[in-house]
Amino acid sequence: MDKNLFLEADLEEIENGYTFNSEKEIYKCLVCGEVFEIGEIYSLNGRFFEAKKAITFHVKEQHGSMLEILLGFDKKYTGITDNQKSLLNDLYEGLSDNEIAKKNGVSPATVRHQRFMFREKAKQAKIYLAILGLVEKSLGKEIKEDFVKLHNGATMVDERYEVTNSEQDQIIETYFDTLEPLKLKTFPTKEKRKIVVLRKISTLFQSGEKYSEIQINNILKEVYADIATLRRYLIEYGFMERTKDCKEYWLKG
Incomplete structure (x- = not known):
């Protein structure tokens, strides 16, 4: 998905x-x-x-x-905890406050409070979207287009992922000798730059396709001599996944 x-x-x-x-x-x-x-x-x-x-x-x-x-999405997408997901699902199923309280081992008052907080959060979201929309209109473009989208498997999302398109272009120009074929000069030490470099390297792989470790190595060795570093960080930063026995690799998300 x-x-x-x-x-x-x-x-x-x-x-x-x-x-x-x-x-x-x-x-x-x-x-x-x-x-x-x-x-x-x-x-x-x-x-x-x-x-x-x-x-x-x-x-x-x-x-x-x-x-x-939607409730199956990670918290980074929804901002909702597992307990809140369970409560929302119970509400969707039509359970009463008393039934939900009994099911989850809390008081009906706690359930009512959480319902109130859901409504408050929804109101805040409306105001936030209105504010953001006004700011976007004043700039003549959408703010979201200025920043590079997170990849689906992004781990520990924080300021490391706050990269504008212009920053990304500059980092790619700095760290790669050529883009066709993709040749890396050196692997960066700064986190934000690592993510940009790894994102670019991940484009060498096809979504939905499974790769053996030998295939992964053959692709990566054309990019940079330190294959192990690239392979490890592609996994660590959530660009790729692999089986426990390391026999198969694939793009995450």
Whole structure:
């Protein structure tokens, strides 16, 4: 699942689980990326649908509850703790305050307080979005476009990841001899620069493809002599994952 699709969608699209591109006249599933084009008829489970009904049916039948999917996101995306996720799911299921309290071993007053805090947080989010929207309009562009997007597997998200596009370009120019083919001069010691360099190197790998350690090494040795360092940091910073026996590697997210 590409979480960047969710981050780029608006609120209604996230709740629905799909986006609509009016220029291309296509609906796109946020969960799996499947596309449904206006003008086409789709057969799903023995029934036939036009594009909009097809994407709605697809999301419900293939992916189930959007709430469950969203609650499955890491805290860095939602700002919600595991306990809060459990409470929100209970509320969604229609449990009463007393039932939720009994289930979680707390008092009904605690549940009511948490519900109140959820509503307050929602109000704060509205004001924050309004403020940010006004600032963006005054700049004539969206603030989010100035910063490089986090990769899905980003670990320990902090100021290290606050890199503007211009900063990224400068770091790449400084640390790479050439981009075609990708040749690294030296591996940086500063954290922010490491992340930029690793992000660039990760583009050499295909999403959804599995690699053996030998394949990983063969690709990395063309970039930089210290293969072990590159491989270790690609894992450590969440760009790639591997099996416990280190026999298979793949892009994370």
